[in-house]
Each structure stands twice: as structure tokens, then as C-alpha cells.
Amino acid sequence: MKLLHLLPITATLLTAGAWASGPHWGYHGKHGPKHWEGECQMGRAQSPINIVTSKTVSTELPPLVFQYQESPLQLVNNGHTIQQNVAPGSRIRIGDDVYELLQFHFHTPSEEQINGKPADMVVHLVHKNEQGQLAVVAVLFKVGAENKALKSFWGKLPAKEGTLDDGSSINAFDLLPENHGYFAFSGSLTTPPCTEGVRWQVMKEPVTVSRAQLNAFKKIFPMNARPVQALNDREVKASK
Numbered sequence: 655m656k657l658l659h660l661l662p663i664t665a666t667l668l669t670a671g672a673w674a675s676g677p678h679w680g681y682h683g684k685h686g687p688k689h690w691e692g693e694c695q696m697g698r699a700q701s702p703i704n705i706v707t708s709k710t711v712s713t714e715l716p717p718l719v720f721q722y723q724e725s726p727l728q729l730v731n732n733g734h735t736i737q738q739n740v741a742p743g744s745r746i747r748i749g750d751d752v753y754e755l756l757q758f759h760f761h762t763p764s765e766e767q768i769n770g771k772p773a774d775m776v777v778h779l780v781h782k783n784e785q786g787q788l789a790v791v792a793v794l795f796k797v798g799a800e801n802k803a804l805k806s807f808w809g810k811l812p813a814k815e816g817t818l819d820d821g822s823s824i825n826a827f828d829l830l831p832e833n834h835g836y837f838a839f840s841g842s843l844t845t846p847p848c849t850e851g852v853r854w855q856v857m858k859e860p861v862t863v864s865r866a867q868l869n870a871f872k873k874i875f876p877m878n879a880r881p882v883q884a885l886n887d888r889e890v891k892a893s894k
């Protein structure tokens with residue numbers, strides 16, 4: 655019953671998200687991260703962060719239960735990244751909490767750093783629960799073997815602002831690493847308005863992307879990563 659209630663809300667959010675356009679911002683110069691406003695400057699729990707593994711707290715974290723399903727391909731170049739809008743029905747369970755997968759998108763290099771080093775790319779899987787709280791799962795990519803999941807749609811990335819919708823489908827589950835161990839912390843959106851209260855899960859195990867695949871993305875977005883932000887008094891937990 656709860657599920658039936660959730661679906662129309664999510665559908666509305668997806669539509670709004672696809673067409674949302676805020677004030678101009680970017681990653682360089684006078685529109686760059688140093689000039690992003692509001693919570694981006696004032697916040698004390700911002701993302702991304704550098705995860706120093708020796709300072710993480712090893713603990714029993716709830717397993718991430720991915721209940722993802724096939725979704726029609728709907729790739730949006732929104733001027734900041736390439737985003738796949740996901741149809742209702744894909745969910746993640748974190749302990750007792752259930753979040754609906756809304757969309758996923760890419761950054762290069764990865765916004766997250768592990769011990770001071772970014773990975774070559776990252777995908778952010780953005781979820782929302784019935785209370786409107788966000789949970790993001792980040793999967794890091796390192797240059798290596800060709801990524802099969804990316805291969806299915808990487809040739810279709812829209813180079814200019816707009817949407818590609820060709821009747822094919824994709825399952826976000828294919829983007830995940832085999833091992834579902836993760837780092838957990840509280841953070842924010844990494845783009846304006848940098849809203850806090852976002853539940854972050856960064857997967858410990860990276861996946862691979864070929865140099866050619868990485869370059870195909872960089873040709874459209876050479877650099878779309880916010881610098882790491884101060885941890886302040888936050889704790890980063892690591893699943894055992």
C-alpha cells in the first residue's frame with residue numbers, strides 16, 4: 655500500500671528534475687565552486703569529502719540491498735553532467751529505510767577522494783524516501799578493463815544539452831561492484847544549492863572503465879567535480 659502511494663510522487667519529481675534550471679554555475683572561474691552561494695559556503699557538513707581510511711570507524715553497517723530493475727534509457731545532458739532518469743520501481747533498502755532510485759549521473763575525476771586521491775570517474779546513484787530524504791550511492795571507476803554496463807549506452811551520450819530516449823533500457827544494478835562494502839557519512843548535494851542532510855554511501859570496491867570510455871565522457875565534460883570539503887566534526891563509518 656505504501657508503494658502505491660509513493661509512485662505518483664516520484665513520477666512528479668522526475669519530471670520536475672528533468673526540467674529544473676537554476677542560476678548559472680559551473681566548475682571554473684567566476685562561476686566555479688568558490689563562488690557557489692548559500693549552503694555551499696555556509697554549510698558544515700558538505701560533500702564531497704576525502705575519506706582517510708585510517709580514521710574511519712569500522713562498524714556493523716546495515717547491508718545495502720539493491721532492488722533495481724530495468725528502466726527505459728533516458729539520458730539527459732543538463733549542462734553539468736550526463737544523467738539517466740530512472741523510472742519508478744528501483745529501490746534500495748538500508749536497514750529499515752527504503753529509498754526510490756530517481757537518477758544516476760557521472761563526474762570526472764571522482765569527487766570523492768580515498769586517502770587524498772580521486773578515482774578517474776564516479777557514478778552517483780540518487781535515491782529519495784517517502785519523507786523526501788536523499789541517499790546517494792557512489793561507485794568509483796578506475797581506468798582498466800572496458801566496463802560492460804557502460805558499453806550498453808556510452809555510445810549514446812548526448813554531447814549537447816538535451817535528452818536521448820531511444821527505446822532501449824538499462825539496469826543500474828549492472829553498474830555496481832561485486833562487493834557491497836561501503837563507507838557511510840552524512841553530507842550534502844555536491845552541486846548548488848548544496849543542500850545538507852544527504853545520506854552518503856561510497857562503495858569501497860571500485861569498478862573499471864577503459865581509457866577510451868573515460869575519454870568519451872571527458873570529451874563532453876572534461877572536469878565536473880567539486881573539490882573536497884572540510885570534514886569538520888563528522889565521522890566516517892566503514893562497514894566490516
Ligand SMILES: [Zn+2]
Nearest residue numbers: 759761778844
Ligand atoms: Zn553527483
